Amino acid sequence: MGLWDKFVVLEGLDGSGTTTQLNRLEEYCREKEIPCYKTFEPSDGFIGLACRAVLEKREKADTLSLAQLFAADRREHLKKIKEKLEAGEWVFCDRYLFSSLAYQSLGMDFDDVYDLNRDFPAPGFCLYVECSVETSAARRGGRGGNEDLYEKEALQRKVSGFYEHAFELFYPEDVKGLYRINGEATADEVFKEIISTLGI
Numbered sequence: 161m162g163l164w165d166k167f168v169v170l171e172g173l174d175g176s177g178t179t180t181q182l183n184r185l186e187e188y189c190r191e192k193e194i195p196c197y198k199t200f201e202p203s204d205g206f207i208g209l210a211c212r213a214v215l216e217k218r219e220k221a222d223t224l225s226l227a228q229l230f231a232a233d234r235r236e237h238l239k240k241i242k243e244k245l246e247a248g249e250w251v252f253c254d255r256y257l258f259s260s261l262a263y264q265s266l267g268m269d270f271d272d273v274y275d276l277n278r279d280f281p282a283p284g285f286c287l288y289v290e291c292s293v294e295t296s297a298a299r300r301g302g303r304g305g306n307e308d309l310y311e312k313e314a315l316q317r318k319v320s321g322f323y324e325h326a327f328e329l330f331y332p333e334d335v336k337g338l339y340r341i342n343g344e345a346t347a348d349e350v351f352k353e354i355i356s357t358l359g360i
Contacts, residue, residue, distance in 0.1 A: 163245055165284035168358065169256040171323070172289035173316050175296030176343045177350060181289065182254045184351050189250060194360060197244040199237070200254035207233040223267030230260045231276040238280065250360070256283060261326035262319045270325060282330050282337055287354060291343030293317050 168185075170178040182198060189196040202208035202215070211229050213219040221229065234257060244251050257277040264273045293316045331338040339357045341350055 162284070163242070164281050166245055166248075166250045167241065167253070167281075167283040168250060168285040168287065169253050169258070169283040170287050170289060171255060171258045171262075172343060173291065173293065173296040173319060175298075176289040176291050177347060178254050178289055180347055181287075181351060181354060182252055184347075185252045185354065188351075188355065189360070192360070195247070195249040197241075197249050197251045199241065199251065201237060201256055201259065202230065202233050203237040205233060205236055207236060223264065224272075227260065227264040227268060227273055227276055230264065234260070234277070234280060253283070256280075256286075258286065258288075258323060258326045258330070262322040265322045265325075266315055266318055270322060274326075274329065284337060285358060286327075286331070286338045287341050287357065288323070288327070288338065289341045289343040289350065293320065295344055 170182055172178050179200075182200070186196060186198040188194075202211035207229060210219070211226065211233055214221045214226050214229070241251050241253070257280050260277055261270065261273050293313055296316060327338055341353050341357070343350060345353070
């Protein structure tokens with residue numbers, strides 16, 4: 161088994177339910193006594209907190225600066241992820257480089273974002289919780305609070321297209337690792353599909 165085989169990334173549009181499933185995965189593994197580590201991007205490190213401040217519109221940065229911040233946060237974050245994987249733990253991460261390619265490409269050329277992220281390792285499992293823009297928008301509406309920088313419905317349609325482009329680059333037809341999860345299903349059904357996919 162390779163080092164990154166237990167690295168599991170949850171991806172999807174805002175409102176697709178990745179955070180809900182991340183928390184359920186951690187709870188499931190704790191109950192089964194399966195060693196695991198739950199994390200997310202942007203991380204809670206000092207660079208990740210700067211990213212989050214921009215996303216939440218508390219600070220401003222141009223698109224290139226923000227993309228560079230995300231890449232820098234990821235570089236630091238991977239040190240902790242690698243440490244956990246080397247210890248034999250499963251690592252579950254809410255968002256990863258695919259989110260950068262999908263979201264930062266709204267404001268700059270996709271290839272430029274790719275250049276910032278191309279050398280990061282692909283996870284053993286990329287679980288793309290796939291649901292429509294309409295479904296994700298309805299779920300976001302039920303959360304309340306202010307919209308993040310990228311949560312406008314028209315932008316989410318573009319994000320969906322950029323996700324597909326990213327997957328084509330990292331997961332050509334002969335490369336395993338991308339798993340499309342039916343995000344239109346109930347949270348329980350989505351979780352069952354995820355557990356079945358991971359085989360845990």
